[in-house]
Every structure is written in structure tokens, then in C-alpha cells.
Amino acid sequence: MPPLKRFTILLTLFTLSILLFYRLHIPSPKPFPNSVPSYDGKFRWSRRTQRYPLKSFTPLPSGKGAKIPKIQHEFEKETDREKEVREERLKAVREVFNHTWEGYKTHAWLQDELTPLSGGNRSTFGGWAATLIDTLDTLWLMGLHSEFEAAVVAVSGIDFTNCEMETLIVFETTIRHLGGFLGAYDASAGRYPVLLQKAVEVGEMLYAAFDTPNRLPVARWDWLSAALGNPQIAQSRTLVAEIGSLSLEFTRLSQLTKDPKYFDAIQRIMDIFAVQQMGTKLPGLWPIMVDAEIGDFKEGGLFTMGAMADSVFEYLPKEYLLLGGRSRQYREMYERFIPVAIKKLLFRPLTPENRTILLPGALTISSPTDEVFTPHCQHLACFAGGMVALASKIFDRPDDMEVARQLVDGCVWAYESMPSGIMPETFRAVVSTEGGGWDEKEWLAAVKAKVLEEEEEDWAAGDNAGLSLDERTRKRIEQHRLVPGISDISDRRYVLRPEAIESLFILYRLTGTASLLTTAWALFQSITKHTRTPYAHATISDVTVPDPQQEDVMESFWTAETLKYFFLIFSEPDVVGLDDPCWWVRVSNHPKYLRYFGPTSPPIGSPTEAFIRSLNDLLAYQRSLEQNQVAARQEISRLENKISALESEISALEVRAKEGGGKKEERGFWGSWIEAVRDLTEELMGNRYFLVGFAGRCWGYYRRS
Numbered sequence: 001m002p003p004l005k006r007f008t009i010l011l012t013l014f015t016l017s018i019l020l021f022y023r024l025h026i027p028s029p030k031p032f033p034n035s036v037p038s039y040d041g042k043f044r045w046s047r048r049t050q051r052y053p054l055k056s057f058t059p060l061p062s063g064k065g066a067k068i069p070k071i072q073h074e075f076e077k078e079t080d081r082e083k084e085v086r087e088e089r090l091k092a093v094r095e096v097f098n099h100t101w102e103g104y105k106t107h108a109w110l111q112d113e114l115t116p117l118s119g120g121n122r123s124t125f126g127g128w129a130a131t132l133i134d135t136l137d138t139l140w141l142m143g144l145h146s147e148f149e150a151a152v153v154a155v156s157g158i159d160f161t162n163c164e165m166e167t168l169i170v171f172e173t174t175i176r177h178l179g180g181f182l183g184a185y186d187a188s189a190g191r192y193p194v195l196l197q198k199a200v201e202v203g204e205m206l207y208a209a210f211d212t213p214n215r216l217p218v219a220r221w222d223w224l225s226a227a228l229g230n231p232q233i234a235q236s237r238t239l240v241a242e243i244g245s246l247s248l249e250f251t252r253l254s255q256l257t258k259d260p261k262y263f264d265a266i267q268r269i270m271d272i273f274a275v276q277q278m279g280t281k282l283p284g285l286w287p288i289m290v291d292a293e294i295g296d297f298k299e300g301g302l303f304t305m306g307a308m309a310d311s312v313f314e315y316l317p318k319e320y321l322l323l324g325g326r327s328r329q330y331r332e333m334y335e336r337f338i339p340v341a342i343k344k345l346l347f348r349p350l351t352p353e354n355r356t357i358l359l360p361g362a363l364t365i366s367s368p369t370d371e372v373f374t375p376h377c378q379h380l381a382c383f384a385g386g387m388v389a390l391a392s393k394i395f396d397r398p399d400d401m402e403v404a405r406q407l408v409d410g411c412v413w414a415y416e417s418m419p420s421g422i423m424p425e426t427f428r429a430v431v432s433t434e435g436g437g438w439d440e441k442e443w444l445a446a447v448k449a450k451v452l453e454e455e456e457e458d459w460a461a462g463d464n465a466g467l468s469l470d471e472r473t474r475k476r477i478e479q480h481r482l483v484p485g486i487s488d489i490s491d492r493r494y495v496l497r498p499e500a501i502e503s504l505f506i507l508y509r510l511t512g513t514a515s516l517l518t519t520a521w522a523l524f525q526s527i528t529k530h531t532r533t534p535y536a537h538a539t540i541s542d543v544t545v546p547d548p549q550q551e552d553v554m555e556s557f558w559t560a561e562t563l564k565y566f567f568l569i570f571s572e573p574d575v576v577g578l579d580d581p582c583w584w585v586r587v588s589n590h591p592k593y594l595r596y597f598g599p600t601s602p603p604i605g606s607p608t609e610a611f612i613r614s615l616n617d618l619l620a621y622q623r624s625l626e627q628n629q630v631a632a633r634q635e636i637s638r639l640e641n642k643i644s645a646l647e648s649e650i651s652a653l654e655v656r657a658k659e660g661g662g663k664k665e666e667r668g669f670w671g672s673w674i675e676a677v678r679d680l681t682e683e684l685m686g687n688r689y690f691l692v693g694f695a696g697r698c699w700g701y702y703r704r705s
Contacts, residue, residue: 043161043227045204050211051231057264060254066325071393072578073512089521090570096528096537097142097563103535104131104559110154116536117552125172125556127164129155134176134560136184136195141576142567148188155181156194160201161227168221170209171242176556178202178249185256196256203253203262210265216272216292217265219243234292240300243292244273244312247319255322270319272297273312274329277336281365284340286312304362305345306378306426313337314383317391334391342403347375349410349429351485354437357410358403359429360384375429376490379497382411382423386503389510401511408507411500412519417483420543421526423500425491438484446487448473481544492542496531496554498561505569509578520569527562 078086108114108121112130115122124130133155139148160177181199185192208226209217216234218226219242226232234243247266254263272295273286280286280298287300288308305313316337320330346358360381364372385407392400414423430446451472455464464472476482480489501523508516530548531537537558538550568576 045161045201045208045227048208048227049229051229052211052213052215054215054261054264057260058267059260060251060263061323061326063326065323066328066331068321068325068394069396070579071390072509072573075512075573086517086570089517089524090567092528093524093563093566093570094142096532097138097559097567099532100536100554100559100563101135101139101144101147103533107535110158113556114536114554115552116533116538116554117550119535123164125165125176126168128158128160128177130176131554131556131559133158133180133184134556136180137187138559138564138567140184140187141564148184152184152192152194155198158198160198160205163223166222166224168209168223169242170206170217170219170221171245173202174206174246174249176560178206178253180560182249182252182256186252199253200257203250203257207261207265214293214295215265215268216295217243217246217269219292236291236293238290238292239308240286240288240290240297241307241309241311243269243290244286245315247315248322251319251322270329270333274333277333281368282340282344282363284336285344301365302362303345303365304376304378304381305341305360305384306362306376306381310380310383313341314387317387317394321394331395335395335397338388338391338397338400344373346403346407347373347429348432349375349377349413349485350432350438350442351413352438355409355413356406357413358406359410359414360407361431373431375431376426377414377429378426379411379414379423379494380425380499382407382497382499382503384503385411386506389503389507393510404503404507405511408500408503408516411503412523415500415523415526417486418543419481419546420494420530420540420548421522422494422530422540422543424489424543425493425495425497427486427490428488430485430487440484443484443487444470444473447477447482450488451476483544489544492544493539493551494527494531494543494548495539496527496537496558496562498557498565501562501565501569505565508569509573517569520566524566 103116103119104114107119108131110129110132111121112124112127113122114120114131132151136148136151136155139145139151178199181195181202185195185199188195190196205223206217208223209221209232211226212218212232212234214234218232218234219238220235222232247270250262250266254260276297277284277286281301282303285303286297286309288302288304289300290297291299303309313334316330316334320327320334323330325331341360344363345360347361349357349359351357359375359377361373361375361377364374366372385404388400388407389404392398392404411423414427415421418424428446428450430443433442436442448469451469464475467475482489501520504516504520504523507513508520528537530540531550533550536554539553539555540548541551542548
């Protein structure tokens with residue numbers, strides 16, 4: 001063979017070897033701007049250098065905690081008929097969840113949200129499978145363990161170093177992703193260590209948002225700039241709920257990992273809240289907008305328990321529970337807040353039935369002598385009934401339980417008042433005068449005031465010319481479909497929110513009031529009737545009509561919270577019992593499950609301790625089997641991808657061999673390559689079959705154990 005031809009063949013062989021190695025072993029580069037600096041080929045948030053490092057961390061509170069009283073009602077054994085009705089309702093809740101989950105699995109797997117009308121999907125929270133992660137603990141609670149395990153395998157591959165959004169909302173990522181992983185890890189009693197591993201990945205990422213001069217987080221966060229090491233400062237206009245509602249998830253992460261930095265991060269925030277609580281314009285409450293850049297949480301003048309502020313108050317009793325009563329700070333903050341909220345924010349709405357109910361409103365304070373109360377009500381604020389009920393038990397405030405009942409009844413009234421049987425997102429009620437009953441004139445006066453307000457702002461339609469104020473008022477009532485007691489509805493949607501059923505569930509478990517089950521069932525029927533689609537369930541646009549239109553939106557809290565609470569209220573009381581060996585503490589979306597063999601273990605040497613030690617040994621064995629199985633499944637998936645790539649390579653090589661024509665040297669060259677690739681493919685397929693068998697054996701051992 002001539003030297004030139006031999007050199008050409010050798011050069012071709014060498015080039016093809018390099019190309020084949022590249023295709024099999026070198027991952028495709030990720031496009032800018034979603035690329036970040038790498039270490040050993042992979043960026044890790046844990047290796048990011050802090051610009052403002054801390055020399056010491058605030059440790060988790062230790063020592064003996066305060067005694068927390070028994071809180072769940074002592075339920076009597078149900079009758080056969082009661083059990084039959086309850087199980088029928090539970091079956092209906094399961095069916096709705098399964099219908100929704102099947103739609104998500106089929107049309108939006110590993111996406112943030114399913115679009116329930118079109119059967120598509122959308123990315124709303126970074127492209128990190130928000131619905132999937134948010135719903136993990138619901139799957140476990142409902143006993144859908146095979147679905148849960150499939151979801152665990154899927155989420156284990158999510159890369160939290162790349163994001164589809166330029167700006168992350170730290171609060172949303174905390175409650176949906178970090179809370180989702182932690183809730184699932186605790187719900188499954190730590191049997192799936194990969195869930196804690198993923199929680200740490202999210203926690204490390206979010207911790208970078210706290211790397212500011214004053215260690216307060218950037219609420220609306222340019223994650224890529226932070227990853228690149230650029231300086232960052234907290235925003236001067238930050239919603240109080242977004243900076244004040246991180247404590248539960250970060251505390252639990254420190255408890256599980258024994259790393260104090262996460263608790264330290266949120267405790268610095270809460271210390272500022274505590275110090276400034278009595279210095280605001282409404283001492284005891286914080287305004288909805290705070291200045292995180294300079295750490296000033298006092299100066300705003302708008303106060304509410306609704307959107308933008310809600311969870312900063314809700315988390316206070318729950319953080320106290322999560323810490324086992326070891327920090328009085330959270331009890332003291334709640335007890336400074338709740339009397340002021342009852343006096344200044346809660347009101348009795350005017351209703352035709354003269355119901356004894358309460359709703360939260362809003363207060364604007366411009367100066368010590370200039371306060372304006374607005375009976376502006378929000379579905380989001382329906383969490384308040386459950387919060388007050390829970391705190392009434394754990395802080396021994398028995399009189400507050402009646403306040404909790406009336407708050408829950410207030411939201412139920414808002415549901416029952418609408419033609420669809422569903423409460424709107426926001427509306428304006430009418431304040432009932434003290435000791436007074438229903439007075440239609442008061443309601444009409446409130447509607448008239450809204451008519452004049454809009455006419456002053458030039459919102460009124462021109463065809464009102466020539467109509468008297470009374471006529472314009474009646475016209476507004478008809479056009480806006482206002483029911484007696486409601487003077488305005490500013491947002492007519494229902495977005496599948498959970499707050500009403502959450503409070504119903506908590507109140508039922510604390511009091512045992514059987515009528516709450518009937519109320520919950522009525523809410524469930526109304527909601528599912530109007531929201532069901534061929535793929536799942538959807539937001540509805542107008543609850544004031546009997547047959548509302550649907551919108552192509554389904555947020556993750558539908559499966560993570562709303563259906564979870566419907567499931568729990570119709571379950572037996574010992575399912576996530578509030579006084580069982582598992583504490584129940586809601587972490588925004590997620591019940592948290594705190595095992596007794598955690599912070600408060602039984603005495604060493606006791607029979608209980610010996611039993612728990614044996615149980616933990618068994619759980620450790622099970623976890624090792626599960627880890628092996630999950631690892632095997634991941635390796636199987638990787639090998640299947642390689643096998644598919646190699647089979648494509650064989651096809652391409654066979655085509656190239658045919659193109660070689662009758663030249664003996666080229667046919668031999670391509671034939672050798674094809675055989676080599678086939679050998680590698682067969683070897684990988686052999687590995688795959690071994691791993692499939694190994695995973696099956698792990699599962700069999702686990703089931704038998």
C-alpha cells in the first residue's frame with residue numbers, strides 16, 4: 001500500500017476514534033446564560049466562595065423544651081354508617097387526585113406545571129419540576145408508593161445549577177422545592193436518602209442568596225450573577241412574607257444535616273423581626289413592605305394578614321413547635337401579634353343571616369392619627385383560622401379558639417354566598433355595626449360608595465348618564481353580580497387554593513366538630529364540579545356565575561396542598577395525627593413529620609429505646625437496599641442512553657461501509673469498527689441486564705424486610 005494512502009487511513013482511524021470517544025464520554029456544553037463556572041467539570045453551589053463569610057453560626061436551640069400540651073381531639077369510634085360515608089368521600093378525593101396525577105405524568109412530567117385545558121406544560125419556577133417535587137409527600141400519604149418511588153428516581157436527576165429563569169423568587173423555591181424534598185423525606189421516615197441530598201443541593205443554592213453585607217437574603221434573586229461571584233445586596237423594597245417565611249424549611253434542614261448555617265441564616269432575620277416588632281406603625285405587626293437593604297422592618301404603613309404578609313405570622317407557632325418549645329422567642333412574637341390583629345384587622349361582616357363570623361381586613365396607617373380600615377378580604381387569608389386554632393392549643397389561649405371558629409365560618413360564608421359555591425380570590429365586604437343586624441341600606445350605601453369612587457377615577461361607563469345614584473347602584477349590583485353583604489369583587493377567580501380546607505382540617509382535628517366534615521364535602525363538590533378538565537383541574541375565571549369559564553392554569557399547590565387536606569380531613573384521625581409519634585407541622589405546602597426518635601428520644605436502656613434501636617437497624621438495612629436499587633435504576637437509565645447512541649452509531653457505520661463500494665481495504669476497515677461497537681454494545685447490555693436483576697432483588701429483599 002502506498003505510504004500516502006496508509007497515512008490517510010491511519011489519520012481517518014485516529015479522527016474517528018476521537019469523535020467516537022467524544023460522543024460517548026463528553027457531555028454537551030450548556031448554553032449561556034445558563035452556564036456557570038465549573039469545578040472538575042461541574043459547578044457546585046457548595047463550593048461557591050462566600051463574599052461575606054461568617055466566623056460563627058447561631059446554633060439550634062438545645063436543652064429541655066417547653067412542655068407542649070396534647071392538642072388533637074379525642075375522637076370516639078365512628079359508627080358503621082359514618083365510616084361508610086367517610087370512605088366514600090375519601091374514595092372521591094383519591095379519584096380526583098389520580099385523575100390529576102395521570103394528566104401531569106402523561107403531559108407534563110418533570111415540568112413545573114401542567115396546563116390543564118391544552119394538555120401542555122409551562123415553566124414557572126425555574127423548570128425544576130415544581131409540581132412533582134411539591135407533591136411528593138401527598139403521594140406517600142395517599143399510599144401511592146410505586147408512584148412515589150418513580151417520582152424519587154425522576155427528581156434525583158434534577159440539576160439545580162441550571163435554571164430556565166433569570167430571576168428566582170427565593171421564597172417560592174424554598175416552599176416548593178426545599179419544602180417539597182424535606183416534607184417527602186420526613187413523610188417517608190428517611191427511607192430515601194436521595195431526598196435529603198436533593199434538599200441539601202437546593203439549600204446550598206438558596207444559601208448563596210444570603211451572601212450580602214448584612215446577611216439578609218436577596219428575595220428576587222439573580223442566581224447566575226451570584227454563581228459568577230458578583231457582589232449582591234438585599235433589596236430595599238422586599239415583601240415581608242418573602243423574607244419572613246423561610247424559617248421552617250431552613251430550620252428543618254439544619255436539624256437533619258446538623259449543619260447550623262441554615263438555621264443561622266433565618267435566625268438573623270427573625271431576630272430583626274423580634275427587635276423591631278413593637279416599633280412599627282402598628283406595634284405587634286409588621287408592614288407588608290420592608291427594607292432588607294438596611295434591615296429596616298418598621299417604616300411601611302399597610303398591614304394585612306393576606307397576600308404579601310400572611311406566612312410571616314403563620315410560621316410563628318409552627319416554628320415554636322418545630323424547635324420543640326426550645327425558643328420562647330416565637331411564642332412571644334405570636335403573643336405580641338395576635339391581640340393587635342384581633343383588635344385592628346378582624347371584623348364582623350354584615351350578612352343577611354346575621355352570622356357570627358369574622359374576616360381579616362387591611363389597615364393603612366399614614367400617621368398616629370390617620371388610620372383607614374378597609375374590609376378587603378382575600379382567600380389567601382383563610383389560613384388564619386387554622387393558625388389561631390393551633391396557637392390557641394399550644395400556647396394555652398382557650399378564648400382564641402372561638403376566634404378561630406368564627407374565622408373559619410367567615411370563609412365558609414364566602415364560599416356559600418357565591419353562585420358557584422366557591423369563594424373568590426379577593427372581595428370587599430361590609431363592616432357590621434356593633435350589636436346591629438342585617439340592614440340592606442348599609443349594604444347599598446357601601447355599593448354606592450364604590451360607584452362614586454370609580455366615577456371620580458373616571459372608570460364608570462358613559463351609558464350611566466341620566467341615571468340617579470340609586471339606579472347606578474342597582475345597575476352595578478346586577479352587572480357585577482354582587483350578593484348581599486359584598487360591595488365589590490376585585491378578583492373573581494378561584495386558583496385552586498388550599499387555605500379554606502386547610503383551616504377546616506386543623507379545626508376539625510382540634511375540636512372534633514362533626515359538621516365540619518359536611519362543610520368540607522360541600523366545598524370539595526363545588527370545587528371539583530367547576531374545575532375538572534379532561535387532563536386535570538383548572539383555575540376558574542369567575543365564581544359569581546353558575547357555570548364559570550376555566551383558565552389553562554393549575555398551580556402545584558392543587559396536588560401539594562388542596563387535595564392533601566381534603567384527603568386528610570376524610571381520613572381516620574390517626575393518619576398524620578397531631579399527637580401521634582409524628583408531629584404535624586405545616587411548612588407552607590408541607591406537613592412536617594418529626595419523629596420521637598429525633599430531638600426527644602426515650603431513655604437509654606428502656607424497652608422503647610431497645611425497640612427503636614432494632615427498628616432503626618431494620619430501617620438502615622431497608623435504606624441500603626433502596627439506595628442500591630435507586631443507584632441501579634440510575635445506572636440502567638445511563639446505560640440505556642449509551643446503548644441507544646451506540647445502536648445509532650452502528651447504523652451510521654453500516655451506511656458508511658456500503659458507501660465504501662468494492663474497495664476491500666475500506667470494507668474491512670468499516671467492518672472492524674462495526675464489530676468493535678457491537679461488542680461494546682453487547683457488554684453494556686449485559687451490564688444493564690445484571691443491574692435490572694440486582695434492582696429487582698433489592699426490591700424483593702426490601703419488601704420481605
